[in-house]
Amino acid sequence: MGQVLERLPAGLVWQGARLADARGAALHTGFAELDAELPGGGWPAGALIELLAEHPGVGEISLLLPLMQRTPPERWIAWIAPPLLPYAPALAAAGVPLERLLLIQPATADEVLWATRQAAAGGSCALVLAWPERLDTAALRRLQLAAEESATPLFLFRAPSAARHASPAALRLQLSPTANGLRIDILKRRGPPAAHPVHLALHNGSLQESPQERPAAPVPAPPPRLTLVG
Amino acid sequence: MLWLAILVPDLPLQVFTRGLTHTNTPFAVVDRMGAARILCANAAALALGVQTGQPLSTAQAVALALQLQPRQPEREAALLAEIACWAGRFTPRISLAPPDTVLLEIHSSLRLFGGQSHIENQLKEGLAQLGLRARLACAPTPLAARWFAACGQGLPARGDWRCGLDALPLAVLGSEGDCSAATLELLRGLGAQRLGDVRALPAAGLARRQAQSVSLLLARARGEQPDPRLWFAPPERFHHELALPAPTDSSEALLFAARRLFASLASWLQARHAAIDHCRLRLLHERQPATVLEIVLGQAANDEAHLALIARERLDSLALPTEVCALGVDADHLLAHVPRADDLFGAPGQARDQAMRLVDRLRARLGENAIRHLAPVADHRPEAAWQTQGRTQHGRQRPATSKAASNPEAVLPDRRRPFWLLPHATVISPQHYTLLGDAERIESGWWDDGDMRRDYFLAQRSDNTLCWIYHELSPPGGWYLQGYFG
Numbered sequence: 001m002g003q004v005l006e007r008l009p010a011g012l013v014w015q016g017a018r019l020a021d022a023r024g025a026a027l028h029t030g031f032a033e034l035d036a037e038l039p040g041g042g043w044p045a046g047a048l049i050e051l052l053a054e055h056p057g058v059g060e061i062s063l064l065l066p067l068m069q070r071t072p073p074e075r076w077i078a079w080i081a082p083p084l085l086p087y088a089p090a091l092a093a094a095g096v097p098l099e100r101l102l103l104i105q106p107a108t109a110d111e112v113l114w115a116t117r118q119a120a121a122g123g124s125c126a127l128v129l130a131w132p133e134r135l136d137t138a139a140l141r142r143l144q145l146a147a148e149e150s151a152t153p154l155f156l157f158r159a160p161s162a163a164r165h166a167s168p169a170a171l172r173l174q175l176s177p178t179a180n181g182l183r184i185d186i187l188k189r190r191g192p193p194a195a196h197p198v199h200l201a202l203h204n205g206s207l208q209e210s211p212q213e214r215p216a217a218p219v220p221a222p223p224p225r226l227t228l229v230g
Numbered sequence: 231m232l233w234l235a236i237l238v239p240d241l242p243l244q245v246f247t248r249g250l251t252h253t254n255t256p257f258a259v260v261d262r263m264g265a266a267r268i269l270c271a272n273a274a275a276l277a278l279g280v281q282t283g284q285p286l287s288t289a290q291a292v293a294l295a296l297q298l299q300p301r302q303p304e305r306e307a308a309l310l311a312e313i314a315c316w317a318g319r320f321t322p323r324i325s326l327a328p329p330d331t332v333l334l335e336i337h338s339s340l341r342l343f344g345g346q347s348h349i350e351n352q353l354k355e356g357l358a359q360l361g362l363r364a365r366l367a368c369a370p371t372p373l374a375a376r377w378f379a380a381c382g383q384g385l386p387a388r389g390d391w392r393c394g395l396d397a398l399p400l401a402v403l404g405s406e407g408d409c410s411a412a413t414l415e416l417l418r419g420l421g422a423q424r425l426g427d428v429r430a431l432p433a434a435g436l437a438r439r440q441a442q443s444v445s446l447l448l449a450r451a452r453g454e455q456p457d458p459r460l461w462f463a464p465p466e467r468f469h470h471e472l473a474l475p476a477p478t479d480s481s482e483a484l485l486f487a488a489r490r491l492f493a494s495l496a497s498w499l500q501a502r503h504a505a506i507d508h509c510r511l512r513l514l515h516e517r518q519p520a521t522v523l524e525i526v527l528g529q530a531a532n533d534e535a536h537l538a539l540i541a542r543e544r545l546d547s548l549a550l551p552t553e554v555c556a557l558g559v560d561a562d563h564l565l566a567h568v569p570r571a572d573d574l575f576g577a578p579g580q581a582r583d584q585a586m587r588l589v590d591r592l593r594a595r596l597g598e599n600a601i602r603h604l605a606p607v608a609d610h611r612p613e614a615a616w617q618t619q620g621r622t623q624h625g626r627q628r629p630a631t632s633k634a635a636s637n638p639e640a641v642l643p644d645r646r647r648p649f650w651l652l653p654h655a656t657v658i659s660p661q662h663y664t665l666l667g668d669a670e671r672i673e674s675g676w677w678d679d680g681d682m683r684r685d686y687f688l689a690q691r692s693d694n695t696l697c698w699i700y701h702e703l704s705p706p707g708g709w710y711l712q713g714y715f716g
Contacts, residue, residue: 057695057714061649074581076588087713088604088616090647103602103618104592111596118591124584177694 027153030066031200038171039190043067046151047170048144052160052187056083056131058175059182060157062202067127067153069095075126078119080104081112083131100126109133116154117143123150131157137166144168163187232337232346235375236313236353237365241330242301243270245309246475248361249487249557256293257475260286262300269301297476305473306330312470314462316360316494318501320349325372325459331379333372333459359493359534369395372459373451377402392452396426403428403447413441425451468498468509468561477516477553481545484513484554488545489538491559496534505530505567511541512558518551520558528593529586530565536587543594610674611682612651612712645670646688648698648713655700655710663689663699663709672700688715 026040035041043049051060071077077100079086092098104119106112109132116130120143128147132139135158147154160174172188181202186194238244242259250257256275260266266286278293290296306329313332314324320343323335336349343349350366357364367378374395380402383394400422403409416439422428425448433445449455472487488511499505507530513521523544525537592601602618609615669685683703691697698713 054693055695057648057650057697057716059696059716061716074585076585084650084652084714085616086604087612087648087651089606090649091604092606093647094649098604098606101604102589103604104596105600105602106596107600115592115596118588122584122588124581124588177696179690179694 025151027067027070029063031063031198033200034184034198037186037189037194037198043153044170045153046148048140048147048154048156048168050156050158050162050167050169050172051175052158052163052172053175054160056157058177059200059202060175061086063175063182063184063200064127064129064155065094065096068097071097071100071126073100075124076100076102076119078102078104078125078128078130080116080119080128080130081106081132082129113139113143116156117146120152120154121146121150123152125152128152128154129157130154135162137168141168144170231335231370232340232368233370233372233375234334234336234346234349234353234366234368235327235372235379236317236332236334236357237367237376237379238310238313238330238362239365240270241306241309242303243272244362245302245305246299246473247272248490249472249474249483251483251486255297255475256280256295257297257299258289259299259301299473299475302473305471308470311462311465312494313357313360313362315464315468315470315501316356316497317353318464319497320353324462324464326462327372327376327459331376332462333375336368356493356497359490361490371451371453372457373447374453376405377451380405395451396424396429398425400424400428403444409444409447413444416441417444464498464501468495468559470494471512471514471556471558473556474554477555479550479553481542481548484545484557485538485542487557488541488559489534491557492534492537492541495537495559495561496532499532499561499564499567502564503567504564505532506561506563507531507565508563509537509559509561511544512560513550513554514556514558515552516555521548521550521554523548526590526593527586528590529583530567531583532567536590539587540590540594543591547595610672611680612647612672612686614675614680616651646715649716650714652712652714655712658699658709658711660699660709662692663697664691665689666696669701671703673703686712 025045026038026042027045028042029035029038038044051063053060068077077096079101081104086101086103088098091101102119102125104115106115112130112132113135116128116132119125119128135156143154143156146152156169163172163174167188169188170190172186174185174187176183176185178199182200184198184200186198243257246259247253247257250272253272254274256272256278258271258275258280259269261269268280268282268284268286268289270282271280271289275289275293275296278296280289280293280296284292286298310326310328310330310332314326317324317332317334321334321336321339323338325333325335327333336346339349340346343352346368350368353366354364365379365382367375367383369375369378369391374391377395377398381398400414400417402425404411404414417428420431422431428444429448433442436442436445446455450457470491472491474483474487478484495509506527508524508526511523511525513523515521523541525540525544527536527540531537589601599620602620605617605619607615607617666688669687671683671685673683675681681704684700685703686698686700689697689699696715697711698715699709699711702708702710
């Protein structure tokens, strides 16, 4: 049976064990390990993507960095209601085009949703990152439709407790930091459930020593080398 | 010469009904002079039994929900001028023919617009956007065009147009105002029914009976006598008002009426090859000073849809002191507008326009300060090494194409910096953190009271989050968390 199926032309029969084809174009994440686990081989271009993390700073910006670096000209990267300050020198040094980055800080939760929908629907943003405080299914559905309509990837950052509730998001990833990078649990994707989490090494090369070799507590003694600035 | 007449029937009524959202609202205009009588009424009112010339009390008894406004001749003249401004995109040669007609000389525009029927169709569509009903007719002389429009018919398809003119009823002579009612009565008494009958009468006899003006009119209409017209000079500033049929505070109704004015503004801009980057929407109240909304665009535009979109956001978030009885749109400062050439492979400028519109729309709803751009600043102190910029000079209003556009003099630090900065550094207990790598000492800011002496470290917290922490060297010391690498 397996042989018969394999002889068939590609795309004629979809097997349950395979990942679904992305409905629209997929955008490479920049991480081959992650691309292999995502339908279409990357972030879905016009879909709602939920990234669940305990708090900001787990590695979510590094995860999206390749996408932000590739922003096409004349389009925005919208950051809507980020919980902390995006630090301009670091983003500029990482190659994010700051002049295309829009920092949107609405006053109320309703306006956060409105702004997210506007940014996702217009087609003038290359990607939209939003940190909404509260979301119901109707709001999620509207955001999903807006993203689909304009083929804009919309990343929603939510607390891990949101995983208990159903969501129309095409992709739900749970992010947690590891010793040298990021662990990604794929909670939902178009295709079979993911068997094992994806580990990305985000800090290789930038951390000179692995943390295991260091003492467990900070040493108040003068560090071996000081860089004097200013 | 080919003249096209735009005749607005029931002009006193249409001044108000163009702002009327629901056409099934009965509405009428009363004559201000003498005893109040119905001057004209819309279809919904006529269907209820209101008639022109009816006393006001009778009309109100017949139709209880009838909305009334007194006639405003100055608004009628202003509307005629607005139509003339609007029509400037079809031809520069425009002449006003009060009380209710605008004449366009379209002979030289025929080729550009692809023929007479195309111009007429575009005019009809445009007038519908302005909220107006009008009758159009073309003829080689201005008077003939106007008379044909008044009778609601075009040129006869076959034969000489002068034969068509002869067949027009006698009543058209009265519309110009040159021919008195007494003269018309005289001609009717002589048995004339149509213009052809008048022409057949002996000219000497007419002159003897003080009716020679009729002969002159007919000769002008037939092109036998010159009929010079004054050209309309469009004003340098756009300043038009629209009276609402009834005072309202509903933002939908206001937006509906504002769209009419924006359509007019857009066409006036197109005729002048200009664009605006801001205009003013005035909401006039009956007894209070007007509420003024500044509509600011990020980029010069001449597109009514965009203006309406920004106006919608502003109107939605506006608290009106009282009901609005009229709207006005003013645009003073015109900017040169270079129309973009169409491109076979998608329009590259379209993406930029869309991007600008998104920012305009967000600003209109969320406020000026909610939308910012980030930029690095050349300062060694982490708290001072960034800034946000709001609306600044023009070049920064759109997503730039070049990477080096933002603050090229800002020197980026050569050490790794965190993506997230805490608004205020928080005190931490160092037991939960593992230091990674060397310290980076930042000692700076003695000149502006922001003096600091700190050793910065990359550190891994016990939950594996990569943090940016520092050890305060000046008393009282201690360890602080300042950012996440994210």
